[in-house]
Amino acid sequence: MRSIYFVLVVVIVAAANLLAQDVYLKIPADPPTKNPLEGNADAITAGMGAYRVRCADCHGMDARGIRGPDISQVWVRGRTDAALFRTIRNGVPNTEMPAHPAPRTSDLDIWRILAYLKTISPTTAAAPGSGNATSGEHVFSSNCIGCHRIGDRGGNLGPDLSRIGAARARAAMARQIRGTMGSFRTGYEPVTLTTPNGQEIQGVKKNEDLFSVQVMDTRERIQGYLREDLRTVSDEKKSAMPVFGPDKLSDADLDDLLSYLESLQGITPAPSSAR
Amino acid sequence: MKGRTSVRIVVAIIAALACLATLAAQSAPPPQVTAQELLNGLPADGSRWLMFGGSYANQRHSPLTQITPENVNRLAPQWVFQTDTAGRFETTPLLRDNVLYVTGPLNVAWAVDARTGREIWRYKRELPPTGNLTACCGLVNRGFGVLGDRLFMTTLDAHLVALNMKTGGVVWDTALEDFSKGYASTIAPLVVKDKVIVGVAGGEYGIRGFIDAYDAKTGARAWRFYTIPGPGEPGNDTWAGDSWQRGGASVWVTGAYDPELNLLYYGIGNPGPDYHSESRKGDNLYSDSLVALDADTGKLRWHYQFTPHDLHDWDATEVPILADLTIAGQPRKVVMFANRNGFFYTLDRTTGKLIVGKPYVVTTWAKEIGADGRPVILAGYVPDEKGSLTCPDATGATNFWPGSYDPAQHLFFVNAREVCATFYAWKQEYVPGERYTGGAGQRATGPDNRAWGALRAIDPTTGERKWEFPYISPSTAGVLTTASGLAFSGDAEGNFLALDSRTGKLLWHFQMGSALHGTSPITYMLDGRQHVLVPAGTTLTAWALSDSPRVPATR
Numbered sequence: 001m002r003s004i005y006f007v008l009v010v011v012i013v014a015a016a017n018l019l020a021q022d023v024y025l026k027i028p029a030d031p032p033t034k035n036p037l038e039g040n041a042d043a044i045t046a047g048m049g050a051y052r053v054r055c056a057d058c059h060g061m062d063a064r065g066i067r068g069p070d071i072s073q074v075w076v077r078g079r080t081d082a083a084l085f086r087t088i089r090n091g092v093p094n095t096e097m098p099a100h101p102a103p104r105t106s107d108l109d110i111w112r113i114l115a116y117l118k119t120i121s122p123t124t125a126a127a128p129g130s131g132n133a134t135s136g137e138h139v140f141s142s143n144c145i146g147c148h149r150i151g152d153r154g155g156n157l158g159p160d161l162s163r164i165g166a167a168r169a170r171a172a173m174a175r176q177i178r179g180t181m182g183s184f185r186t187g188y189e190p191v192t193l194t195t196p197n198g199q200e201i202q203g204v205k206k207n208e209d210l211f212s213v214q215v216m217d218t219r220e221r222i223q224g225y226l227r228e229d230l231r232t233v234s235d236e237k238k239s240a241m242p243v244f245g246p247d248k249l250s251d252a253d254l255d256d257l258l259s260y261l262e263s264l265q266g267i268t269p270a271p272s273s274a275r
Numbered sequence: 276m277k278g279r280t281s282v283r284i285v286v287a288i289i290a291a292l293a294c295l296a297t298l299a300a301q302s303a304p305p306p307q308v309t310a311q312e313l314l315n316g317l318p319a320d321g322s323r324w325l326m327f328g329g330s331y332a333n334q335r336h337s338p339l340t341q342i343t344p345e346n347v348n349r350l351a352p353q354w355v356f357q358t359d360t361a362g363r364f365e366t367t368p369l370l371r372d373n374v375l376y377v378t379g380p381l382n383v384a385w386a387v388d389a390r391t392g393r394e395i396w397r398y399k400r401e402l403p404p405t406g407n408l409t410a411c412c413g414l415v416n417r418g419f420g421v422l423g424d425r426l427f428m429t430t431l432d433a434h435l436v437a438l439n440m441k442t443g444g445v446v447w448d449t450a451l452e453d454f455s456k457g458y459a460s461t462i463a464p465l466v467v468k469d470k471v472i473v474g475v476a477g478g479e480y481g482i483r484g485f486i487d488a489y490d491a492k493t494g495a496r497a498w499r500f501y502t503i504p505g506p507g508e509p510g511n512d513t514w515a516g517d518s519w520q521r522g523g524a525s526v527w528v529t530g531a532y533d534p535e536l537n538l539l540y541y542g543i544g545n546p547g548p549d550y551h552s553e554s555r556k557g558d559n560l561y562s563d564s565l566v567a568l569d570a571d572t573g574k575l576r577w578h579y580q581f582t583p584h585d586l587h588d589w590d591a592t593e594v595p596i597l598a599d600l601t602i603a604g605q606p607r608k609v610v611m612f613a614n615r616n617g618f619f620y621t622l623d624r625t626t627g628k629l630i631v632g633k634p635y636v637v638t639t640w641a642k643e644i645g646a647d648g649r650p651v652i653l654a655g656y657v658p659d660e661k662g663s664l665t666c667p668d669a670t671g672a673t674n675f676w677p678g679s680y681d682p683a684q685h686l687f688f689v690n691a692r693e694v695c696a697t698f699y700a701w702k703q704e705y706v707p708g709e710r711y712t713g714g715a716g717q718r719a720t721g722p723d724n725r726a727w728g729a730l731r732a733i734d735p736t737t738g739e740r741k742w743e744f745p746y747i748s749p750s751t752a753g754v755l756t757t758a759s760g761l762a763f764s765g766d767a768e769g770n771f772l773a774l775d776s777r778t779g780k781l782l783w784h785f786q787m788g789s790a791l792h793g794t795s796p797i798t799y800m801l802d803g804r805q806h807v808l809v810p811a812g813t814t815l816t817a818w819a820l821s822d823s824p825r826v827p828a829t830r
Contacts (some may be wrong), residue, residue: 046702046703049700049701052699103409130813186702209786211770
């Protein structure tokens with residue numbers, strides 16, 4: 001059954017690629033299947049600089065993932081040079097991974113980055129996490145689902161986690177849950193608005209400018225407010241997400257939860273139903 | 276019978292005369308843009324805006340006073356024009372005889388009825404596949420130049436084209452350089468006497484930059500000034516080995532012109548490779564400099580280098596503004612320059628000597644500008660493989676978005692950025708047509724490195740700040756000021772703003788849906804009403820006071 005889905009996904013992706021090529025006539029010819037700069041010392045040095053400047057913020061200096069996924073495992077998991085090239089060039093739709101179009105990013109720029117990435121990638125796959133995903137789903141349902149959504153169930157105050165397993169490294173998720181990560185994701189910065197009569201509205205900031213702020217409050221109401229109608233708009237230092245220390249969540253439960261989260265790879269489009 | 280015939284003859288004659296008169300009125304040639312009009316800059320009647328900075332002094336300061344600090348809150352939109360193209364405006368529109376002439380992204384350009392926003396003609400250049408173009412930072416254009424009945428526009432494939440103002444048809448088309456070698460052109464041409472002055476972009480692609488003058492009639496090149504001296508020329512020895520051949524020093528922001536001195540003033544781009552400088556030891560003239568050129572011959576009269584041997588991509592591609600000031604009791608002809616490197620400069624524009632050099636943002640790499648005019652550089656700000664934190668960042672304290680100068684208040688207005696960055700450098704081989712930067716800068720983040728910006732009013736006689744209006748993030752908008760005491764600009768979140776230019780107090784704002792990225796509003800009179808035209812994103816929006824009476828013009 002699983003393999004049928006896999007084939008289906010491959011077919012859909014291939015069809016989407018074909019379609020994309022029809023729509024965007026200026027997509028250049030497919031790049032070479034193998035990185036022409038692999039092992040080239042100058043390219044690796046240049047690629048290191050480029051990687052640190054353009055990739056490390058999300059994927060980490062060691063490529064093990066911070067906000068973005070662990071990309072040190074891409075080759076051992078079977079991705080090809082050509083596929084990685086296309087991912088960097090075209091980005092990943094509906095994620096924070098941007099496209100890197102020419103002329104700002106040349107083909108050589110991308111090959112240099114991949115040449116460097118290869119030098120810091122292991123040649124054998126990392127051992128899978130030891131947790132139990134089924135138990136992890138129960139942990140999720142009793143602790144996380146109020147704010148986080150997976151597919152059609154869950155809350156909206158925190159980020160949607162439907163494909164978090166593809167987007168974040170296991171270690172990064174652990175840090176986030178244990179509360180040792182200081183930064184907020186754009187669109188989820190905690191904010192407190194105070195109305196002229198002293199009422200407080202707590203929520204997360206979706207957008208702002210000099211004159212207004214757009215928030216989702218803790219009751220999930222999305223609403224824009226004019227600053228002139230508010231007494232104060234305070235950015236909070238602490239994330240809206242509670243810290244789950246070992247007292248609240250044992251190491252074993254965390255392990256299970258992480259395994260469940262790792263299994264979340266996004267929603268597979270359903271085929272159209274026959275009439 | 277006889278009477279009726281004569282009546283008929285009289286009627287026929289009258290009809291014929293009337294017809295002739297109509298024909299005469301219709302065929303009266305439209306007035307041509309003259310060199311004198313260009314010299315006159317922005318007229319008191321508000322009937323024209325004929326060049327990038329409004330006048331040769333680049334002050335972007337209008338004499339118009341119908342819109343004031345008291346009534347600006349009654350501005351109402353008159354119309355919106357949509358480009359229907361990909362990409363956004365970075366242009367300054369021109370106005371002549373109630374028609375706007377506007378360049379957009381991808382070298383599309385329009386003549387637009389200023390009364391209604393309706394398109395009169397559209398020009399679209401056939402460009403090579405965009406993947407082959409090398410404009411590093413957007414497929415944009417910064418505006419037309421104009422003379423006679425012709426408009427002049429530079430192109431992304433490094434040409435200069437002359438268009439017929441009435442139709443948008445091409446009159447001539449001249450290649451500046453081979454675009455496949457990394458050249459592109461986005462600059463708004465400056466027309467001086469009978470010549471069209473342009474420059475080339477490509478500082479990230481190992482080009483050798485230049486400023487060119489072309490005959491407005493024929494498109495033939497009149498002179499070229501290489502911004503990097505060749506072998507045997509003074510300054511060539513400021514580049515190690517053959518690095519001068521691909522040292523960059525591009526020219527992509529319109530300069531100023533002083534008719535009395537007959538001098539052009541242009542800011543020159545960064546040396547290449549931007550960050551890894553081992554291969555280009557020396558000062559790297561005339562990168563990051565202001566050059567003063569004889570407008571007839573292109574010969575260098577003087578230069579002032581803001582950032583000798585630049586390591587941080589601090590192009591001097593900001594807009595130079597000319598003014599006559601009194602400093603220490605002496606009348607001085609000056610050129611003012613808010614530089615990407617963090618310093619504000621006032622130079623004597625006859626000699627190029629430094630009068631004022633003072634930071635206008637947090638600046639960590641240099642202690643001050645010394646008496647010899649060179650920055651006193653501090654240790655520890657050299658980019659390397661590990662990265663070095665420096666303020667300002669590579670985009671700089673300001674950049675190509677134009678500032679403004681109010682001669683009555685003696686104030687210089689600029690959108691300044693407070694952003695620091697970690698600069699990396701690595702060795703890179705030159706490949707023709709490839710990006711050639713030898714490193715990169717990454718914006719510093721975190722609570723200690725908050726990126727923000729402000730509209731700042733600077734006294735050019737001292738470099739002191741008179742006021743600032745802070746933004747929540749750095750703005751990339753230009754500035755327009757008016758004699759009534761208004762400053763128009765915008766923030767990065769898409770707000771079009773009107774401030775009191777004397778105090779910095781915010782008076783009025785409107786959310787445009789896109790920032791005024793690199794654009795500044797222009798203003799003019801139309802049917803007795805002062806208009807403010809705002810290019811933002813893919814739109815032009817014309818504003819006027821909701822209650823100002825319409826007075827159709829007679830000619």
